[in-house]
Amino acid sequence: MDSAFAEYTDGVGVNISGISLDIALYFLDRDVPFAARIDDGRYVLVISYNSTHVRYYDPIEDGEVKVTREAFEESLSLQGNTMYTYTSQ
Numbered sequence: 001m002d003s004a005f006a007e008y009t010d011g012v013g014v015n016i017s018g019i020s021l022d023i024a025l026y027f028l029d030r031d032v033p034f035a036a037r038i039d040d041g042r043y044v045l046v047i048s049y050n051s052t053h054v055r056y057y058d059p060i061e062d063g064e065v066k067v068t069r070e071a072f073e074e075s076l077s078l079q080g081n082t083m084y085t086y087t088s089q
Contacts, residue, residue, distance in 0.1 A: 011086035018081050021073050025049050027085050034085035039075040 016024060016034065027034050028049060035043045036056070044056040047064070054072040058065050067075075076083075 011088045014085050014087055016083045016085055019083070020081070021054075021069070021076060024083050024085075025054075032085055032087075034083050036076055037079040037082035038072075039078045041079065 016027075024034055024036070024046070028046065033045050033047050036046050037043050042058075042060055044058045044065070046054060046056045048055040049069065052069060053066050054069050055064055055066045056072075057063070
């Protein structure tokens with residue numbers, strides 16, 4: 001996953017696994033999306049949120065998905081809150 005960020009961004013991949021969703025959403029406040037591993041083991045790109053929902057891009061469904069924050073947190077926790085993002089060099 002780290003190499004994908006290096007290849008497709010001007011930044012360096014950062015493993016943010018294990019932190020809470022609330023802390024991970026801080027990256028979106030800085031206009032930096034993050035990849036998250038959800039319940040069935042696939043990765044999605046989290047792109048926006050509000051107080052009740054999270055929106056992510058799902059490459060398997062080839063589109064955006066909107067779910068409640070509670071449902072997303074549960075899905076994320078099933079994979080140990082595995083998440084990656086990037087930072088500029």
